[in-house]
Amino acid sequence: MNKNNLKLAVQKNGRLTENTLGFLRASGLEFESYSRKLFSACRNMPVEILYVRDDDIPRLVESGAVDLGILGQNILNEERPKVKKLLNLRYGYCSLALSVPKESPINDISGLNGKTIATSYPRSTQQFFQKYGVKVETITIKGSVEIAPSLGLAAAIVDLVSTGSTLAMNDLRLLTPIYRSEAVLIANEKLGADTEKNPVLRQLITRFTSVLSAKNYKYISLTVPDTSAPRLTKLLPNLVMTALPGQRLSVNGVIKEDMFWTVFDRMKDLGAKNIYMLPVEKIIS
Ligand code: ATP
Ligand code: ZN
Numbered sequence: 465m466n467k468n469n470l471k472l473a474v475q476k477n478g479r480l481t482e483n484t485l486g487f488l489r490a491s492g493l494e495f496e497s498y499s500r501k502l503f504s505a506c507r508n509m510p511v512e513i514l515y516v517r518d519d520d521i522p523r524l525v526e527s528g529a530v531d532l533g534i535l536g537q538n539i540l541n542e543e544r545p546k547v548k549k550l551l552n553l554r555y556g557y558c559s560l561a562l563s564v565p566k567e568s569p570i571n572d573i574s575g576l577n578g579k580t581i582a583t584s585y586p587r588s589t590q591q592f593f594q595k596y597g598v599k600v601e602t603i604t605i606k607g608s609v610e611i612a613p614s615l616g617l618a619a620a621i622v623d624l625v626s627t628g629s630t631l632a633m634n635d636l637r638l639l640t641p642i643y644r645s646e647a648v649l650i651a652n653e654k655l656g657a658d659t660e661k662n663p664v665l666r667q668l669i670t671r672f673t674s675v676l677s678a679k680n681y682k683y684i685s686l687t688v689p690d691t692s693a694p695r696l697t698k699l700l701p702n703l704v705m706t707a708l709p710g711q712r713l714s715v716n717g718v719i720k721e722d723m724f725w726t727v728f729d730r731m732k733d734l735g736a737k738n739i740y741m742l743p744v745e746k747i748i749s
Pocket of ligand 1: 475476477478479480516517518519535536537538539556557558624625626627645646647
């Protein structure tokens, strides 16, 4: 490892790993990664990627042992490390949620007054119940929190869920989500003042944001009869139109995919043909 390189800690082996490595590669970082590796140096930027447990990332970044980290917002909410959040990365979506056994008589938050809640997120849990003025005990369990009710340890659990299926599989019923989470990029608080590392950091952030802004967008290309031009301009004001032989126009540009589907039928009515939609890798503005 080189001490002047920017160090980025990512989860070694877990739910965020694949998407994180995919995101870094989409941002143009070139590196090798395989499961036994502790760190990889990027070939094309002075950046090193360190593979660690996600629970260690807050401390590593806070202490400055590494400069940057990618982890779930849920861990920030729970641990509140002194770090700077730089970006939401739009993957790793999940919620911290309060659930009870399917057959439980409890139907609302106040029904849990005086009860015990099993969770790996005691701080988030206490804060949530305090907000409702409901007093609960928490028992902290690191893994398989969902079995606590059937062991008689707790009346309810607070755990991460991304779909309802894990809850149903464990005979649990959702009472309420507590907060939503996604992967985030964090930085050591003093990194901004590091003149050596700052240019690389800026370059990295530009790459990351260009990938993030491209995510929702598609490049579309189509042709319409030239008589449709005024109405098409109203529908899709930001596209570029070029005249083609045979009284047709070629229309090209980048739009939000949602927008495309919203106007799709009207585009067909205007005589749109040869419609292509392509993914956009990066948007650099
Ligand atoms: P580690 O071995 O690194 O400590 P872990 O078991 O604590 O891993 P994972 O289960 O791999 O962690 O989850 C990592 C992150 O993935 C979570 O902190 C959360 O941000 C996100 N995540 C997305 N969906 C889910 C889900 N359904 N359950 C748990 N975490 C999820
Ligand atoms: Zn963990």
